[in-house]
Amino acid sequence: MQDSKETSEETVNWQTPEYVVVETALEVTAYALTDR
Known part of the structure; x- marks a missing residue:
């Protein structure tokens, strides 16, 4: 699971x-700035 997340982040x-x-x-x- 964590490996997939890391791969996604790298992508x-x-x-x-x-x-x-x-x-x-x-x-x-x-x-x-406009929203202020």
Whole structure:
């Protein structure tokens, strides 16, 4: 079970380039600022 989870996490990390993470973070930040 744990091995499958680790494999899934590795797959997600491999499919998620840094720029996608940064873009998502910026979108979340913008939403938070707009929501205030």
